[in-house]
Amino acid sequence: MIDKATVQKITDAADIVEVVSDYVHLIKRGRNYVGLCPFHNEKTPSFSVNSVRNFCYCFSCKKGGSPVNFIMEKEGLTYHDALLHLASKYNIKVEEKELSDDERRQLNERESLLVANEWAASRMEKDLRDTEEGRSVGLQYLYQRGVTEEAIKKFRLGYNLDSGHALTDAAKLDAMDISSLSQVGVLGESQKMPGTYYDRFRGRVIFPVLNASGKVVALGGRDLKGGMAKYINSPESAIYKKSNELYGIFQAKSEIAKQDCCYLVEGYMDVIGMWQAGMENVVASSGTALTDGQIAMIHRFTDNITLIYDGDAAGIKASLRGIDMLLAHKMNVKVLLLPDGHDPDSFARANTPENFRKYVQEHATDIIRFKAQVLLKDIGNDPQRRVNAIQSVVQSLAHIPDKVKRNVYVQECSRILGVSEEVIESAVEKSRSDVMEQQRHQRQSGEIDRMKQDEQNPQPDLNKQLRPSKGREITEMYPFYPFERNVVYQCVRYGILDFCEVEFDDGTTDMINVAEFVAEEIQDDEIWFTFPAFAKTFNRILDLKEEFLNDRVAFNVNLEKEKKELLKSGYDEIASKNMSMEEIRRAERMLDERVNDEMAKRRFEFARYFVEQKLSSHHDDDVRRTVTEAMNEEQPLSNIYLRNNPVSERKMELDRMRMLVPRGVLEWKNELLNQRIRAKMKQLDSLLGHAEPAEQQNIILEIQALMEKRGQLGKVMGDRTIGTKIK
Numbered sequence: 001m002i003d004k005a006t007v008q009k010i011t012d013a014a015d016i017v018e019v020v021s022d023y024v025h026l027i028k029r030g031r032n033y034v035g036l037c038p039f040h041n042e043k044t045p046s047f048s049v050n051s052v053r054n055f056c057y058c059f060s061c062k063k064g065g066s067p068v069n070f071i072m073e074k075e076g077l078t079y080h081d082a083l084l085h086l087a088s089k090y091n092i093k094v095e096e097k098e099l100s101d102d103e104r105r106q107l108n109e110r111e112s113l114l115v116a117n118e119w120a121a122s123r124m125e126k127d128l129r130d131t132e133e134g135r136s137v138g139l140q141y142l143y144q145r146g147v148t149e150e151a152i153k154k155f156r157l158g159y160n161l162d163s164g165h166a167l168t169d170a171a172k173l174d175a176m177d178i179s180s181l182s183q184v185g186v187l188g189e190s191q192k193m194p195g196t197y198y199d200r201f202r203g204r205v206i207f208p209v210l211n212a213s214g215k216v217v218a219l220g221g222r223d224l225k226g227g228m229a230k231y232i233n234s235p236e237s238a239i240y241k242k243s244n245e246l247y248g249i250f251q252a253k254s255e256i257a258k259q260d261c262c263y264l265v266e267g268y269m270d271v272i273g274m275w276q277a278g279m280e281n282v283v284a285s286s287g288t289a290l291t292d293g294q295i296a297m298i299h300r301f302t303d304n305i306t307l308i309y310d311g312d313a314a315g316i317k318a319s320l321r322g323i324d325m326l327l328a329h330k331m332n333v334k335v336l337l338l339p340d341g342h343d344p345d346s347f348a349r350a351n352t353p354e355n356f357r358k359y360v361q362e363h364a365t366d367i368i369r370f371k372a373q374v375l376l377k378d379i380g381n382d383p384q385r386r387v388n389a390i391q392s393v394v395q396s397l398a399h400i401p402d403k404v405k406r407n408v409y410v411q412e413c414s415r416i417l418g419v420s421e422e423v424i425e426s427a428v429e430k431s432r433s434d435v436m437e438q439q440r441h442q443r444q445s446g447e448i449d450r451m452k453q454d455e456q457n458p459q460p461d462l463n464k465q466l467r468p469s470k471g472r473e474i475t476e477m478y479p480f481y482p483f484e485r486n487v488v489y490q491c492v493r494y495g496i497l498d499f500c501e502v503e504f505d506d507g508t509t510d511m512i513n514v515a516e517f518v519a520e521e522i523q524d525d526e527i528w529f530t531f532p533a534f535a536k537t538f539n540r541i542l543d544l545k546e547e548f549l550n551d552r553v554a555f556n557v558n559l560e561k562e563k564k565e566l567l568k569s570g571y572d573e574i575a576s577k578n579m580s581m582e583e584i585r586r587a588e589r590m591l592d593e594r595v596n597d598e599m600a601k602r603r604f605e606f607a608r609y610f611v612e613q614k615l616s617s618h619h620d621d622d623v624r625r626t627v628t629e630a631m632n633e634e635q636p637l638s639n640i641y642l643r644n645n646p647v648s649e650r651k652m653e654l655d656r657m658r659m660l661v662p663r664g665v666l667e668w669k670n671e672l673l674n675q676r677i678r679a680k681m682k683q684l685d686s687l688l689g690h691a692e693p694a695e696q697q698n699i700i701l702e703i704q705a706l707m708e709k710r711g712q713l714g715k716v717m718g719d720r721t722i723g724t725k726i727k
Contacts, residue, residue, distance in 0.1 A: 002083055002094055010083050011617040013090040014067035016054045020047075022089075023074060023212050025257040025301040038074055038212075039063045041296040043330045043401065053609050055616065057632050065628040066616035075213060076110050076239075079619055085213075109183075113239045116180035117216040121208040123170055124158030124201075134159040138205050141224055146349045151272050154251055155207065160221065162203035185234040186219065200232065207268040209234070209286075210250040212297065217245060220268055220286070233286070244293035247271055247284040255281040256301040263360075264290075264298070264307050265344045273345030274308075278353035279360075282344075290322030295329045306334045306364050310343050316374060323367055324399040328435075333367035336360055368409050371396060372416045390417050394424065398431035406432075478531045479675065483668035487522075488534040490664050491515045492630035494657045495541040495611045496548050514661055515541045521665045527672055533622035540623055541611055548610050555606050559599055566595050604650045666713060673710040677703060 002010075017033055020026060024035035026049060037047040037058040046060040057064035063073055071082040087094045128134040138159030142152060151157075160167055171181055178197060181187045190196040204221030211217045218234035234240055248271040256262045263282040265271060274282040285294060298305055305326065309316070316337065326333045336359075338347050348356055365373075375389035393413055400406045410428060414421040478484070495515040502520075503509045512520070519542060522528060529535035570591040574584055615627040680703045687696055 002080065006087075006092070006094055007083060007617075007619070010087050010090070010092055010094075011066070011068060013092060014054075014086045014617075015051070016049055016056055016067050016070070017051050019067040019070060019086070019089070020049050020056050021257075022253075023300065036296070036300045037061060037063070038300060041292050041329075043299070043328070052605060053612060053631070055612065055631055062632055064632060065624075068617040069624060069628050075215070078111070079621070079624075081111060110238050112177055112180040113184050113237055114215055114217075116177060116184050116186060117208075117219065117234075117239070119171070119174065119176055120167065120181065120184075120186040121156055121158060121206070121216045121219065123167065124160050124206045125156055126158075127161055127166075128152075128157065128159040128206075131159075131161060133161055137162075137203075137224060141205055141222075145269065145345075146276070147269075147272060148276055151276050154275070155248075155272055156210070156216075158206035158208070160199055160201040160204050160206055164198050164202050166202075167199040168197045184218070184237055184240070204232070207247070209240075209245055209247055211245060212249050212253060214250045215239075218242075220247075222268075241293070242286070243291040244297070245286075246294050246297055247286050248275070249283050249297060251275065252281050252283050253301055256283075256298070260302050261304040261306065262298050262302050264305055266309065267343075267345075270308075270344035273348035274356075277348035277351070277356050279348075279356065290325060292325055292329075295322070295325055295331065299329050299331060303330065304332045304334075306336055306360065307367075308336045308338065308344050308360075310338055320371060320374065323371060323396050326367070327396060327399040328401065330401055334364040335367050335370045336364045366412075368393065368396060369412060369416065372413055376417065390419060390424075391427075393417065394427045394431055397424075397428045398435045480527075480668065480671060481531055483664070483671050484529050484531050484534045487518060487661075487664040487668055488529065488538050488626065489630040490657075490661050491518060491538060491541050492611055492615070492627050494608070494661060496544060497607050497654075497657060499657075499661070513545065514657065516545075518661065518665055521662075522668070525669055525672065527668070533626050536620060537615070537623045537626040540615055540618065540620075544611060544614055547614070548607070551610075552606065556603070559602060563595060563599050566598075567591065570595065601650060604653075608653065670710060670713050673706055673713065677706050677710070680706065 017026065020033075020035070020038075023038045024047060026033040026035045027045070031050070031052065033049040033051070034045045035047050035049070036042055036045050037060060039058060040061045040063075042060060047056065047058045047064075049056045055064065055066060056070055064070065065073070067086060068079065068082050071077060071085050072079060075082070075085065077085060084094060086092075128138045139152075142157060147157070168178075168187055171178060171187070178187065182189055182197065185200055187197040188200045190198060201219065201221035203225055204223055207220040207222065208216045209218040209220060217240040220231055220233045223230050223232075233242075236242055247268055252262070252271075252275075259281045261281060263274060263279060265274065265282060265284050267284055267286065271282050271284045274280075283298070285291075323333065338344065342350065347359075351359070372389075372393050375392055376386070379385040379389060397406055397409050397413065400409065406428060407425070410421055410424050413419075414424050417424070491514060496513050498511045499514045499517045501509050501511050515538065518538075529538055571588065574587045574591065579587065612627060612631055615623055616631065618624045618627065680699055684696065684699045684703070687699065
């Protein structure tokens with residue numbers, strides 16, 4: 001349990017731009033930042049990060065939220081562990097009691113597996129240096145391969161002792177979960193003696209695989225005894241999908257973004273060798289064919305990728321794998337084949353960093369040109385092989401989404417292949433249609449798979465059933481759901497802002513905020529939120545007023561200091577210029593207006609985003625999810641609208657608030673009257689021909705009173721209300 005003050009300290013410190021930048025290469029665009037969404041594969045950025053609101057959102061997959069919510073979504077962590085993750089990032093000390101055995105067993109599968117992998121990696125790091133066998137075997141091997149101390153620490157290299165059960169025994173002594181260690185492949189279970197475990201990586205140098213946030217998700221072990229399997233790796237699990245991970249991404253991501261380029265190699269040692277040569281923006285696919293998930297991960301940090309392979313036949317074949325996927329992701333792709341007999345690791349050790357970089361610059365070739373040249377080489381006079389080569393190049397060109405880029409390549413390939421531009425362009429356009437149709441089917445298949453998974457979920461989350469396909473089900477359980485949702489969302493956006501002045505029985509007046517106005521209005525009609533998550537969220541908003549008033553005092557004090565500093569700096573600058581008295585007065589007047597307007601804007605934003613800032617990281621899942629969804633759904637004011645309307649964005653926000661909040665409440669009340677009328681009509685139908693005329697007349701009068709009230713409400717709403725015929 002983390003105390004409330006520490007939670008507040010963590011959420012206050014967590015900056016959404018900094019947090020998201022650990023996973024996504026962000027580009028400044030106006031007041032916001034944009035990048036490729038880390039939650040799904042995409043080629044065009046749809047992920048937006050707003051530093052003012054401390055909030056992120058994907059306009060495509062609809063995921064995002066506060067820093068806490070983002071980490072929960074991205075890392076699959078609980079609220080508690082997401083806070084610990086952020087506390088670690090911002091060096092905030094969190095004092096907690098040690099987990100008991102029972103609490104450890106209650107950790108969910110993903111958390112347990114991450115704990116198991118981290119324990120194993122740390123233990124084997126220690127054994128590499130602190131044991132005689134580790135130093136004489138594991139460390140000696142690394143030194144012989146030219147691996148430096150700095151690289152050993154950077155990549156967390158380790159060694160698993162060759163006893164067969166050293167790690168198993170250590171796990172038992174440390175009370176680790178043996179089942180979790182087995183699931184991640186650190187330990188193996190004997191087939192002859194079930195329940196007996198052994199060390200899978202015994203006698204091997206260990207290469208931990210870290211995900212983009214630095215979590216150990218898998219291990220790779222290099223054999224040193226000449227066994228049949230040179231490398232063994234962790235099996236896939238809840239925390240490790242090989243097709244979605246890249247070795248070295250955690251160590252390389254910052255440099256990839258900085259250099260705006262990523263080098264892709266095949267193996268662990270290739271990454272380490274190039275890193276030691278000063279080329280730190282390097283990752284490895286670890287021997288697998290390049291996948292969409294891996295490409296999408298690279299694309300979050302850069303558009304540019306250079307494939308570096310051995311110069312032999314295997315290297316050439318490897319370099320041609322995944323070309324179409326890379327082009328489909330709008331990547332700018334180059335390929336570099338190293339001299340015969342060299343891989344990236346050996347070439348890095350044989351050359352100075354300067355020579356390596358120079359070689360890359362001089363020999364890296366555009367991927368389409370490279371493919372055309374490779375396929376045409378040694379085909380001789382065989383016309384069919386020539387046709388096959390041309391068709392393969394055309395297929396790759398068809399995967400390029402940008403038409404201008406395709407046309408440039410068509411011209412280049414026409415020259416290399418000896419075929420007219422018109423013929424190639426026609427073939428590319430035909431193939432392009434097939435590619436787009438194939439991609440459409442893949443997207444549909446993905447949607448169907450996701451829908452099936454939702455249907456198979458044995459414990460559906462009502463707050464996640466907000467999609468149209470689930471709308472009928474949720475409104476059957478909560479008839480006022482859409483109206484309550486509309487109102488609570490408006491309260492998330494505007495809840496703490498002043499709304500109107502009210503007069504009390506003693507003649508005194510006071511200003512009430514939006515949430516208080518809503519509470520007064522719905523209580524007058526004896527209605528309240530029926531959907532549990534909305535009720536909890538609305539009550540939390542009402543509870544924020546005192547905290548807001550206290551925080552506003554400190555905020556205004558700091559704002560006043562900043563105002564004085566801005567004015568002083570501005571006056572000093574004006575005084576330093578050679579201006580007439582009239583010009584000075586005009587400049588000072590403009591300065592006062594500009595600073596006052598900025599201060600008013602800051603005060604408004606403080607109040608406007610107070611509810612969002614406080615509740616988007618709330619510990620209650622229902623509250624946090626409701627607030628996040630409300631923030632996700634909000635549509636910003638159009639830039640065109642702002643340009644065509646010479647009033648401040650602040651004023652338009654307030655105008656929109658004064659229109660939307662009362663309207664939402666009135667629509668809710670109107671639906672309440674509709675349901676009451678329908679209920680009375682049904683009651684009247686059941687009495688016709690069976691009850692006394694007086695009883696029927698009373699119900700008719702009640703219906704007429706309800707309809708009259710609905711009519712009055714309709715006038716207030718400004719809409720015509722269609723009446724219901726009385727039989």
